[in-house]
Amino acid sequence: MDYATLLQILDSTLRLATPLLLACLAGLFSERAGIFDIGLEGKMLMAAMASGAVAFLTGSAWVGLMAGIGASMVLAVIHGLASITFRGNQLISGVALNFLASGITVLVAEDLFGQGGRTPPLEGAARFQALTLPLSGTLSEVPLLGPLYAEVVSGHTALVYVALLTVPLTWWVLFRTRFGLRLRAVGENPESVDTAGISVTRLRYTAVLITGVLCGIAGAYMATALQAGFGREMTAGRGYIALAALIFAKWRPWHALYACLLFGFLQALALRPDVIEAAAGFKVPVPFLDALPYVLTVIVLAGFVGKAIPPRAGGQPYVKER
């Protein structure tokens, strides 16, 4: 594999890792607060449809992004109601919302555009355009690092950089602010937070809403940046890969970045079977690469690579003592 091919693959790694990363960090907030969320997939899908449709109708990717965040937050609120207010089963709620998104996105897109559940292709300002970072032209002459900067780091849409910046931001919020301390506490031991006079309900709703926002950006990225428009089931299990990455990262923001880059790299490789064949010397079946994130996650879950211990109060509704 030559350097140019490697750069191409790294470039698509970053593009494909972005929705995983946003969804993974979304899940991080929710699960750190003790609310399991297997509905990341549904929220992304909903956001993809809403942002694709609104971006087409208004001609603005940014308005589309807002619509996507809004749609994702509607599902987040339902999940919050079911799992916080009504103390229902969080896993079942996630499953239900995934199906809800899967059905309703097609119904709405078909009703709006009549194109078999897709939005029409987005063009111009209705899509996020690639940004060229400063100096990438000048620096591209520098051997090795220059092309790396120009080809891989530069030339992505704004949302890719947003996703990358969300990593340190998440770390800072969780581990350097009072809100973050309380958020983590409420996922480990809600009784103690309650005893300190802080509302468990409010903290958990905040976390669930942040999850909604981040999943919204992830979905909008899918429809208005990575691809040009919404197509049915376009998230194709990315919400679950993000969930896998979250476990792989053991619920830590920086590790989430590494896990998502790894899974993004696997997805990028799956698009280039010729490269793998040249590098490995034999034909690696594409389905094998597709399954690898899931297999890796199972191995991590099995505790063979250090134990993945979820937040202690995860999945349990909080009942105030009377």
Add this chain to the structure above:
Amino acid sequence: MTRLPVWADVVLVPLLSLVLALLISALVILAIGADPVEAMRTMLQGAVGSAYGWGYTLYYATSFIFTGLAVTVAFHAGQFNIGGEGQAQIGGLGVAIVCLSLPWPHWTLALPAAMLGAALFGAAWAAIPAYLQARRGSHIVITTIMFNYIAASLLVYLLVNVFRPPGTMDPATARFPAGAGLPTLHDLPLVGRLFSPSVPANITLLLAILACWLVWLLLWRTRLGYEIRAFGKSEAAAVYAGISPFRIIMLSMLISGALAGLMAINNVMGESERLVLNSAEGAGFIGIAVALMGRNHPVGVFLAALLFGILYQGGAEIGLWTSIPIELRTVVQALVILFTGALDNAMRMLVGWGFRTFGRRPAAGAA
């Protein structure tokens, strides 16, 4: 919260959930500019208005009974098996291997062997998540989801590279020998005259009903069933009573996987007569809705599976004859899961409130 009478909990809460799900679906239909009454009529007409419709409704219901029972058995042990979809697909692999390996002379010989294949493969696919849960504490919900995806990738690989007959483009196995074909409801005595030869519903329906009875027997009439339920209710108490968590998790998940795998007898052996990609078509997930709606009891599962059969066949008719896309049935399915599973407490509060407001107050001391 008011304590509800058993009949309200078992009948009223699911019915109320269903009514709410249908009402919201009606609003969705209105919102996309179609007529909900018309949709309802098309659905019922298409699903239960003719023998042809019933043939499909019962065919879908058969699959849903198996996956619903699979979820039910795991639920009673406190395990949430979302892996029914993968287990059913791998069960289909077992059926295909059995059916293709011998030139079966008659279905009566092929059926038991295929059932064994389906159950073993389905159980094997549930075994690893079960073991990881029982021994290493890996969350079964996550591992079974992962195994659904691994199953899908595995089948893509196997169907494209291993089982695809030379010269064909379809990622599917060869057609099963004619001797492995199951009789449809048309071929049965008595009821046969009602159905046309083309109905997909087949004798697997009878196996499904038998499975309902066996699961009831297992859960409420055997020692193992008692242990499963005790473990599901309270792990600590069960352990104190000498019940081994490892054994219960393994056995309940193996039975659950086997039931999900047995679904493949219906769709792979009974209907398509070859293994195709994505053979389960979401029936594994519908099992979750069926188990929740059916209150984790075989009788309830049977009724809920019938309901979802109507919904599925009716939904297909809606997609065919009206402007409403077929995905409407996914929405209804989602809402049923949401109300019966996640908003369960809210439904109970609603019913309890109804009782308090409109019900007669039980007179103190009255017999």
